[in-house]
Amino acid sequence: MPELPEVESVVRRLRSKLIGRRVLAVELRWLRMLQYPDKLLFERQLIGGSIKDVWRRAKYIVVTLENALAGKATKTFYLFLHLRMSGDLLVREADVASDPYDRVVFMLDDKSQLRFNDIRKFGRIILVENELYVTADLGPEPLEKSFTEGVFRERLKGRRGAIKTLLLKQSFLSGIGNIYADETLWRARIHPLKQAEKLKDAEISSLHKAIPAVLNEAIKRQGTNIGDDVVPLGAYRVRVYGREGQPCRRCQTPIKRIVIGQRSAHFCPLCQAGKQPSRRRSRS
DNA sequence: CAAACTCCCTGTTAGC
DNA sequence: TGCTAACAGGGAGTTT
Secondary structure, three states, X not given: OOOHHHHHHHHHHHHHHXXXXXXXXXXXXXXXXXXXXXXXXXXXXXXXXXXXXXXXXXXXXXXXXXXXXXXXXXXXXXXXXXXXXXXXXXXXXXXXXOXXXXXXEEEEOOOEEEEEEEOOOOOEEEEEOOOHHHHOXXXXXXXXXXXOHHHHHHHHOOOOOEHHHHHHXXXXXXXXXXXXXXXXXXXXXXXXXXXXXXXXXXXHHHHHHHHHHHHHHHHHOOOOOXXXXXXXXXXOOOOOOOOOOXXXXXXXXXXXXXXXXXXXXXXXXXXXXOOOOOOOXXXX
């Protein structure tokens, strides 16, 4: 599941192949992946555009394009691509057979193609002139210098609910998904059900440190491959995610899996014991 | 604001 | 062995 590190890896992989290319045509094989605008306007604004930049914001891959529509002045457009659950972006030569799961294909001017591959069709494509249309409600970038411990603490103030749920909220902090939420909390030794407003200063501090530590390690390893993607260098090594019943890598206690906000959460009941699970008298 | 629920999808897996 | 139903998961949207 592509989260910030996987998306960042895709961007780094694609950048040099896409910058400078011109979009000649686009094939929308699964129209519902186009979230905005409609097909007609999308094609009109996209086709003929030349790619100036490829970058990441939250879990979005953003392609900056310049296009002169109908001989008018050049305009800048932003193509936002969200991989959601099963999406991936690949650049292939036109003569390489297309995969049945290639849902949207962009034809480029050097006979290569940008292919949005997505088994489950959850991926989304948005083309806008004003990037704020997409980014306005996104929380801070966890890897930016501006995301200081103070900023984090401020944002946590008065927030109710489990910390895990909050970490998943893109309007609170962007880029974190289920895998890295669990991994981050494990590293910081915080129980996923711990109420956000009850986090102690030391916990906020260690969580704030754990977030970039985990994300950067994953980026270095080009993400986690839970699925069947082939990732060189060996993928990020999960500490808790999907490891229910297996020994904690710190203390050997079996990892537990519970559901928080309709989402699975994995944690070590010993290392992350912070949220005393309703003390019950042990009978003798 | 918070939490629960629905929807979109399909490969995988548990259960029969 | 073969089939079906449940499940997973991101995030937008709706309801409570």
